[in-house]
Amino acid sequence: MLRRLRDVMAGVGTPQQRLDSTVQVIAHELGAEVCSIYVQRPGRVLELCATQGLNPQAVHRLFFQPGEGLVGHIAETRLPLTLAEAQKHPKFAYRPETGEEAFQSFAGVPIRRSDRVLGVLVVQHVSMRELDEEEVESLETLAMVLAEVLTTMSLPGGDPSRDRGPLVIHGIRIHDGVAIGRARLHQPRVVIGGVVAEDSAVEHELLRAALADMHESLDRVMESEALSAAGEHRDVLETYRLIARDTGWIGRIRDAIDSGLTAAAAVQKVRDDTRSRMAAVKDEYLRERLADFEDVALRLLRRLAAGEAAEEPATPDEPFILVARSMGPAELLDYAGAQLKGLVLEEASATAHVGIVARALDIPVVGRLAHLIEEVDPGDPLIVDGDHGQVLVRPGDDARAQFRESLSVREATRARYAALRDTPAVSRDGVRLSLQMNAGLLVDVSQLEAVGAEGIGLYRTEIPFLVRREYPDVDAQTELYGRILDSAGGRAVTFRTLDAGGDKRLHSFVHEVEENPALGWRALRIGLDQPAILRQQVRAMIQAAGERPVRIMVPMVATVDEFRAARAIVDLEIARAAARPEAMPSTISVGAMVEVPSALLAIDELAREADFLSVGSNDLLQFLFAADRSGERTANRYDPLSVLFLDAMRRIVEAGKRAGIDVSVCGEMAGRPLEALALSALGYRTLSMSAVSIGPVKEAILSSNINQLSDFILYSMKKKTGSLRNHLKSYLSDHR
Known part of the structure; x- marks a missing residue:
């Protein structure tokens, strides 16, 4: 039967014709009324590509999502399934277009090759019968042959490549x-050259030689100088060597060869069987022993597939x-x-x-x-x-940048600033600043203690969205925000609501092509147009906080009315939470990011509406000068230490003082020592920056006289135009 199936699939005709012949052969040989082949497509969707017994009109029109129906369940679990009464199974999904209501029993196995699920092979009967163990093994063997040939076929609908x-x-x-x-x-995925054996005696000899070579290799490892000393590692490896010589495991491979498989295919089949057992075992110790069997099988398989001893x-x-x-x-x-x-x-x-x-x-x-x-x-x-x-x-560039930053903190700056970690950021003349940290990943939060940050002044909630394919629901967000608050250890955390759009395109969200994406549908505009997104985020933040205070900041506020609309959405969630028996946050503060020039023009009114303000200096500089900060020719064209920009920053902090609210800066400007000193001189007392910047900025503050610097900058802003950078450098150098 194996040879006949192989000949059919390798024969003449289009791929579809060969698949059609294949299901006919399998159905006939197994005495089944139905045989169907489902192939996995992009996104792990399973498509009916051939059938004998079901409605042929359903071919290429019937799909199952991962985990959906019995077919999706088999692909998801990678385990065979046999049922006498399929419709009573909780995963059964009736599809009227198939005409399968006449069939009672169901048996399916995953089609696997090189650790990948390529599809599902299914047989069905009119009568109620459950396949025995030998029949299921036969079906699995047939699936191995199918996998071998499916990878060489050009199937209708394109290549079954996955979402990248x-x-x-x-x-x-x-x-x-x-x-x-x-x-x-x-090790590279092992590709078996052939599944069906021509001569079982030859295959047994290949297995014997491969086993001998593997055992000799393991003995050499155990006798090496590095592992000769006694210890826990030695005990573990001794156990591993015993597993490699287990007669029961080797006997199962020999039985598979006797059934008609090549030595390599026999090892692969036993390996797959072992993996199926692993999925059902709950005891951790037994799972680890089965994992050792899996490892031994891979070593053996590489030797057989290569035809010679595998190289290191x-x-x-x-x-x-x-x-x-x-x-x-x-x-x-x-x-x-x-x-x-x-x-x-x-x-x-x-x-x-x-x-x-x-x-x-x-x-x-x-x-x-x-x-x-x-x-x-x-x-x-x-x-x-x-x-x-x-x-x-x-991961996208944002996520990689976040992690590289974290690694930089771990490796390059930890030692230099360790001595300053617990020292408050107080200038020589007694001005105290709160230095906080920008974060976007859980790993960032763990740096709070290491760098001595007083809190998280900006948590970019979009970063976790950017690194995952699906949109996280309320439960997923609640868990994430709760872990962030827990990791913060009582320090303040300011969550910025989703700042998607522009250069931050979510894979779980449809972004239209825009001529000017930085000025397009992004950030708060998405939240107001799709209020469910904003409500889910706020709900998750409130739930995650429990009785702890929570700070929520909305990005890219262009008008006071937009902020009022966002606050109204937050109020709806506050009212919803208050009506429930769960604990409520001790305080819920709602702030606005100032990064759009129109918000700057209405800054006093915005300050009266918000609980706090935070300046996004990156976007504010970009929009104020109409200069793309990612453009090679414009990124550094305009200086944040220019008189014009410093005056804009002064207007914002003074509006906050008049309204009696805190005003912080959370853009790159806050993390550069020279700019941070200028901001503190203008009156900012809270700066949020990357973790790697806290040490240098604190060092600069500790060595400065902020009140004297304030007099100097305000005087210079009245007398000069253009940038104060060089002028400020000279002053700081003169005053050490």
Whole structure:
């Protein structure tokens, strides 16, 4: 039957004709009234591509989302499913266009190749019968042959490539730390050259030789100087070596060869069976032992697929993140000494043995990452946040910049400013400033203590949105904001509502093409036009706060009426929360960002309406001078230390004083020592900046006389035009 199926799929005719013949052969051989093949398309959607027994009109018109119906459930779990009465299963989804109401039983298996789910193979019967274990194994073997041929077919509808957008996958922390690098699969995916054996005796000999070579290789590793000393790692590896010699496991591979598979296909089938067992086992210890079997199978498979002893993995030229479904401790040692920066695993638990080796190598590790292998390709940029148990796949520039900044704080500036961490930012003449931190990721919040920030003056809520493919619901946002507040440890956190649009395009949101996106539909404009988005964010912030105070800041306020409309939405959520039995925040402050010139012209009225103001100096400078801050020729054309811009900043802080509210600066201007001193001289007492900037700015404040500097700047603004940068530098140099 295997050879006949292989011949049909490799024969003449279009891909569709061969698929049609394939389902006819399988249905006939298994005595089934229905046989159907579903192929996974972009977005992991499953499409009916061929059927014998269902309505042929449903072909290429019937789709299942991941987890939807019995077909989607099989693809999601990667496990076979056999039911005597399919319609009684909670996952059953009736589709009238198929005409399947006449069929009672259902059996399906995933079509897998090289750790990827390519589709689902299904057979159905009119009678109520449940396939036995041997029949299910036969179906799985047929699916292996299907997988081999599907990858070479040009199917109708295009290549089944996946969505290549950014993604964040949450897992569990195995070892903390942060790492950035490109994905490297735990050995390249093994592609089996053939599934159906021509001579079983030859395949048995290939298996014997591969086993002997693998056992010899493991013995050499155990006898190496680096691992010869006794210790926990030695005990783990001894257990691993025993598993590699397990007669029951090897016997199952030999049985698979006897059934007609090649040696490599037999190992792959036993490996898939082991993985299926792993999914059903709840005991963590047993799951780890099964993971060791998986690791041994991969070692053996590489030897069989190559036809000779596998070479040790080459050392890449650039930092990399190792990606694996699961990993035994011996495998990780193969990469020791290379530019390995982190490890991410689909199935490992917090007690994984590989974590012991990872801690010895001092690399961050995150495990239990659902669908990791399906979502990551070699070379994909990855960020490993071991502190919070998450991995960012193909992150955007904003996310990468945030993490590089965090790494910079960890590696370059921590030592220099450690001595100033607990020192208040008080000038020589007694002026005290509150230095806060801008953040956009959980890993940033963990830097609060390290850099001595008094709080988070700007939390960019759009960053988590940008690194994930789906739009987070209220529960997901509540969990995230709660973790941020928890990590802040009682320090103030100011959440900026979604600032999407412009150069920040969410993959979960449809952004129209605009001629001037920076001036288009973005930030608060989206929130007012789509109030459900803003309400969900505010609701999540209130729920996450509990009894703690919460500060909410709306971006890109162009008119006072816009701010009033945003505040009215916040008030609706406050009223909703008050009517419920849950705890309410002790205070809810609603502030406005000043970054649009029209808001500057109405600054006194806006200050009377808001609980606080925060100046977004980046956009305010861009809009005030009509100069694209991302443009090569315009980015540095206009100076924030120009008299014109300093006067605009002075007007804002004085309006805040008249209204009796706090006014802060949260743009790049606040994080540069020279500009920060100028702002403090104008009257700003709260500055929020990147974590890496807090040390240098604090150092500058500690060495300055703010009141004298204020007199100098205000006098200079009356007497000079253009930029005060060089004039200010000279003054500070003269006054040390």
